[in-house]
Amino acid sequence: EERFPMMSTFKVLLCGAVLSRVDAGQEQLGRRIHYSQNDLVEYSPVTEKHLTDGMTVRELCSAAITMSDNTAANLLLTTIGGPKELTAFLHNMGDHVTRLDRWEPELNEAIPNDERDTTMPAAMATTLRKLLTG
Numbered sequence: 001e002e003r004f005p006m007m008s009t010f011k012v013l014l015c016g017a018v019l020s021r022v023d024a025g026q027e028q029l030g031r032r033i034h035y036s037q038n039d040l041v042e043y044s045p046v047t048e049k050h051l052t053d054g055m056t057v058r059e060l061c062s063a064a065i066t067m068s069d070n071t072a073a074n075l076l077l078t079t080i081g082g083p084k085e086l087t088a089f090l091h092n093m094g095d096h097v098t099r100l101d102r103w104e105p106e107l108n109e110a111i112p113n114d115e116r117d118t119t120m121p122a123a124m125a126t127t128l129r130k131l132l133t134g
Contacts, residue, residue, distance in 0.1 A: 003097075003118040005110035008068045010086070010100050010117070015061040016131040017080050017089040022057075029058040033075055042105045044071035070104035077103060083117075093130055097123035 021027035034054035040047065046063035047055065048071070055063070055072070057079065063072035080086060083100040090098045098119035100107065107117040119127075 001120045001122060003115060003120055005108075006098070006100070006117055006119055006124075007108055007110070008073075009119075009124070010107070011064045011068065011073050013090065013098070013100075013127065013131070014073060014076055014080070014086055015065055017086055018057060018061060018076055020089065021080065027057060027079060029056065029061075031057050033057065033060065033079070035071070035075060039071060039075065041070045041074060041103075044069050047071040047075070073104050083107075090127060093127060095119075095123050095127045098127060 018027060022029055032054045033056070035047070035051070037051060040051075046067050046069045047060075050059075055075075057076070060069075060072040060076050063069035064076060077083060077086065080089070083102060086100045087098070099115065099117065101116040
């Protein structure tokens with residue numbers, strides 16, 4: 001099976017990891033995260049509008065998944081400990097294929113034969129099923 005760059009599809013896995021932390025009592029959906037102009041990265045249509053008030057974890061998950069907001073994804077990655085912690089979360093779920101190595105927007109650079117930030121279709125499908133059905 002061939003590896004493919006995840007691009008923004010990693011965001012659903014990220015929000016699954018965040019929700020897992022909520023279920024474990026390690027995070028709260030209502031927790032407000034404040035950030036600055038320096039935190040904004042390319043393509044942040046939701047987060048760029050909330051510099052003064054910040055956004056809740058719930059709102060960041062929604063922005064990351066429904067609008068593919070890259071800053072929202074980076075802020076959520078920070079809450080779980082970064083790309084390597086998302087990969088560790090996936091490994092703990094039994095997915096030893098999928099890996100996230102970089103932050104937005106760098107992870108969107110797809111270089112042939114580069115395994116960074118990639119998965120395989122069967123691994124992604126299995127992990128999504130586990131996230132959705134337990």
